[in-house]
Amino acid sequence: MDKPEKASVRFLTSESAGSLIAAVITIIIGLLLGLLILLIIAPTIALPAFRMLLTGGFGKIGVLSGIGRVLYYAVPLIMCGLAVGFTLKTGVFNIGVAGQYVMGLFAGLYVGISCAGIFGSFTWLAAIIAGAAAGGAWGFIQGVLQAFFNLNAIICGIMMNYTGLFLVSMIVENSKGVYVRGRGWTEIVPDAAVIPRAGLNNLFGNSTAANLSIFICIALCIFAWFILKKTTLGYRMKAVGLNAGAARYAGISVRKSILVGMLLAGAFAGLGGAMNHLGASGTRYAITDALPSQGFAGISVALIASSNPLGIIISGIFIAFLEVGGVGMQSFGLDPDLVDVITSVIIYFCAFSFVFKYLYFKLAARLRRSE
Amino acid sequence: MEYAFEMLGITKKFPGIVANDNITLQVRPQEVHALLGENGAGKSTLMNVLFGLYHPEEGEIRIKGTPARIMNPGDANRRRIGMVHQHFKLVQNFTALENIILGAETTRGAVLKMDKARKRVVEIAERYKFNIDPDMPVEDMTVGMQQRVEIMKMLYRENEILIFDEPTAVLTPQEVDELMKIIRGLTEEGKSIVFISHKLNEIFRIADRCTVLRRGKSVGVVDIEGATKEELCEMMVGRKVLLQPQKTHVNPGDVLMEVKNLTVAGVKGHKDTVRNVSFNVRAGEIVCIAGIDGNGQTELVYGLTGMRKIESGSMVLDGRNCTKETIHFRNTHKLSHIPEDRHKHGLVLDYTLAENMILQTFFERNVSRCGIIDYRKASRRTDEMITKYDIRTARGPVTRTRSMSGGNQQKAIVARELERDFAVVIAVQPTRGMDVGAIEFIHKQLLSLRDMGKGVLLVSLELEEVMNISDRILVMYEGEIVGELLPDETDFRELGLYMAGAKRSDGRSEGGTNG
Ligand SMILES: Nc1ncnc2c1ncn2[C@@H]1O[C@H](COP(=O)(O)OP(=O)(O)OP(=O)(O)O)[C@@H](O)[C@H]1O
Numbered sequence A: 001m002d003k004p005e006k007a008s009v010r011f012l013t014s015e016s017a018g019s020l021i022a023a024v025i026t027i028i029i030g031l032l033l034g035l036l037i038l039l040i041i042a043p044t045i046a047l048p049a050f051r052m053l054l055t056g057g058f059g060k061i062g063v064l065s066g067i068g069r070v071l072y073y074a075v076p077l078i079m080c081g082l083a084v085g086f087t088l089k090t091g092v093f094n095i096g097v098a099g100q101y102v103m104g105l106f107a108g109l110y111v112g113i114s115c116a117g118i119f120g121s122f123t124w125l126a127a128i129i130a131g132a133a134a135g136g137a138w139g140f141i142q143g144v145l146q147a148f149f150n151l152n153a154i155i156c157g158i159m160m161n162y163t164g165l166f167l168v169s170m171i172v173e174n175s176k177g178v179y180v181r182g183r184g185w186t187e188i189v190p191d192a193a194v195i196p197r198a199g200l201n202n203l204f205g206n207s208t209a210a211n212l213s214i215f216i217c218i219a220l221c222i223f224a225w226f227i228l229k230k231t232t233l234g235y236r237m238k239a240v241g242l243n244a245g246a247a248r249y250a251g252i253s254v255r256k257s258i259l260v261g262m263l264l265a266g267a268f269a270g271l272g273g274a275m276n277h278l279g280a281s282g283t284r285y286a287i288t289d290a291l292p293s294q295g296f297a298g299i300s301v302a303l304i305a306s307s308n309p310l311g312i313i314i315s316g317i318f319i320a321f322l323e324v325g326g327v328g329m330q331s332f333g334l335d336p337d338l339v340d341v342i343t344s345v346i347i348y349f350c351a352f353s354f355v356f357k358y359l360y361f362k363l364a365a366r367l368r369r370s371e
Numbered sequence B: 001m002e003y004a005f006e007m008l009g010i011t012k013k014f015p016g017i018v019a020n021d022n023i024t025l026q027v028r029p030q031e032v033h034a035l036l037g038e039n040g041a042g043k044s045t046l047m048n049v050l051f052g053l054y055h056p057e058e059g060e061i062r063i064k065g066t067p068a069r070i071m072n073p074g075d076a077n078r079r080r081i082g083m084v085h086q087h088f089k090l091v092q093n094f095t096a097l098e099n100i101i102l103g104a105e106t107t108r109g110a111v112l113k114m115d116k117a118r119k120r121v122v123e124i125a126e127r128y129k130f131n132i133d134p135d136m137p138v139e140d141m142t143v144g145m146q147q148r149v150e151i152m153k154m155l156y157r158e159n160e161i162l163i164f165d166e167p168t169a170v171l172t173p174q175e176v177d178e179l180m181k182i183i184r185g186l187t188e189e190g191k192s193i194v195f196i197s198h199k200l201n202e203i204f205r206i207a208d209r210c211t212v213l214r215r216g217k218s219v220g221v222v223d224i225e226g227a228t229k230e231e232l233c234e235m236m237v238g239r240k241v242l243l244q245p246q247k248t249h250v251n252p253g254d255v256l257m258e259v260k261n262l263t264v265a266g267v268k269g270h271k272d273t274v275r276n277v278s279f280n281v282r283a284g285e286i287v288c289i290a291g292i293d294g295n296g297q298t299e300l301v302y303g304l305t306g307m308r309k310i311e312s313g314s315m316v317l318d319g320r321n322c323t324k325e326t327i328h329f330r331n332t333h334k335l336s337h338i339p340e341d342r343h344k345h346g347l348v349l350d351y352t353l354a355e356n357m358i359l360q361t362f363f364e365r366n367v368s369r370c371g372i373i374d375y376r377k378a379s380r381r382t383d384e385m386i387t388k389y390d391i392r393t394a395r396g397p398v399t400r401t402r403s404m405s406g407g408n409q410q411k412a413i414v415a416r417e418l419e420r421d422f423a424v425v426i427a428v429q430p431t432r433g434m435d436v437g438a439i440e441f442i443h444k445q446l447l448s449l450r451d452m453g454k455g456v457l458l459v460s461l462e463l464e465e466v467m468n469i470s471d472r473i474l475v476m477y478e479g480e481i482v483g484e485l486l487p488d489e490t491d492f493r494e495l496g497l498y499m500a501g502a503k504r505s506d507g508r509s510e511g512g513t514n515g
């Protein structure tokens, strides 16, 4: 009955196609913005540096090390993206991911360093589970504050971020056997606590830290997708997110949904923190008063993917790709801070993808009408 | 003669459905033109086309003979077209005043000229006898009040063509009378009006002509003078409709719901709280709570369903004391609830129809296993209800409920609640927004459930509904039950006196207490 061109219009204006197209448009504009900054600050090397940004993630031709590096960088980004996207589905904007991430990272390191004697070659597993538990607990506390004390999610998240960060610093400084006094950092993680490479070193070379955790990431994204799509828990969470009034009417507890959402999200973020630091051998955690950037990049990762857990795998890998490319740009003599600024501009710009989604659907409606 | 406006050969399609199929609507100046049609016939769609919200695939709009392209509500407003939507479009946390002037602000520089706007709003409210506090936030208002704000919005903009999409569905009979007067006055001022309603009485009272739609097509234009209700009904539905349900006598059985000295705190903005209310609902009985909107019915229902805390008193449901139980507990222990506000509570609009049909049962054994929902089963159940309740959708169980017509959304909620396992159903305005055919069916359904020994607590503002299907009438006034009446032994007039607080069963009347 419908003419064929109508079908194509219908496809282009469908929800998922629209989200994807809007995401691509956002990314392109973000990249152009980055290029513009480069052109203003370092016009002579702008173009080759920009090329490096776009291709650095692939590494050198014939060697897969670039991709291996991307997969390593992607782990915390995907997990933080999942932590943001998962709670967004239940209507909560989880700004506290950075704090949950730090808590997880710390618990992972602590168990990794101090409990190697107990768990032997499974120390890494115990450590990342501890990370997930600590992150989950931190997320849960935030959920309690939001659900029972009605604290504003943004303020609550920011507060929990800094409380988490400084709490970690305090505990680290007072932990004998973990903290190296006078240096401001922790001991090196013992080998038993380093996550196995799962053969990825054969594929990408020993110079990269790609490891088992990327598979854990992907599995968890699929798990989250399954929860949201098929289970009663996901049904509850989405109902609360879409219409809290109707959820309440139906006897679905809004508070419980927020708590479960924040608990799982915190566990995802905490796991991300632990897996990032236990992924490579020889890492230390240095006391800092800056929140980890992954927590905020996670917001972009989630928003580009419209909070779809499967999309988050892809957007996380994409942002990691840019970060690896950014590191490559330093070889052009660009200041690392400047490189940071450029990649951050692009990454955070991606958080605006919902604006483009909105504009896209408006435009699509206009196109349909002028037909 | 020149028409105030014309819509010629309008066709508007949505995926899976032709909502308007070559419809022509011509409205004369100073005319009240009714639009009649079953739920989902395409009335709202047609009016949204006129208001610039939808863009038709085919057809032309002419205003006073000149072709007009209306691309958005702004265009419509410039052409002095105003619309009260079936589902209001007010900003919930703005006040009445802010909502009324929104988009038509008079500014001095960048500063809002609030005093002047306020003066005009108060003037309009007085002239048309709208009892509205301009500073009350919309979220605290009853639906009836919100609608008055919507009407004031049009009046404030001095619109000439006024579209009323089911304005009376949420009004009390008194308010309907007022609205009729207002509409008459407006036509005398030279305005032209499109009036959508499923209530034939109203159409006969107010309209000059009526265009009838059926399944997206126009089936004719009728001069109301000389027409009969039965004729219009048949045109609309394509068959004869029983306007009065057949009721048999049933002897009520055991008490299913026992309410004692119930006190519930008020939702802000309502006149009063529920005070010391006692009554019961027995098996095989339809008990009706009648009253003017805002006399505590909402709070009473909230208290009974668990959506608000019961301050004191008790509620026993099917032998269980539920006074302190959660909504979930009551839902799963034989209480069913058709809520007053279908968008705020009844539906998750962005869920599909099938997802909405399992809103309270998604965790039960027949819908899910080990925490995993069997959507195929849910779809099959939904298909059954679609057939049984004649729910019109574009794409069956996977239709987003947001895209369904108002009356069909209501049918879906009623279907879900009546098909659940319950002892007592609390039905608040269950037929709100439904066409005559659907109302006939739902009334039959409620009566047959009663005959099967269920209890029905019907909360209705619709006196006709109250008189037609209830076995017992309780009148609520200012949070108390002031009278218990039997439909066979009372009439509209007496009911009206009770509802207005002029009479009460304990012999006291408002005048009497002073004397
Ligand atoms: N935005 C939309 N997207 C998809 N389908 C729609 C949309 N709006 C309306 N429809 C479909 O078009 C048909 C006509 O709907 P409309 O709202 O015009 O009915 P109506 O005559 O106003 O009915 P009611 O009396 O129930 O309000 C319905 O079947 C509905 O499902």
Ligand SMILES: [Mg+2]
Binding pocket: B043, B044, B045, B086, B165, B405, B406, B407
């Ligand atoms: Mg309608």
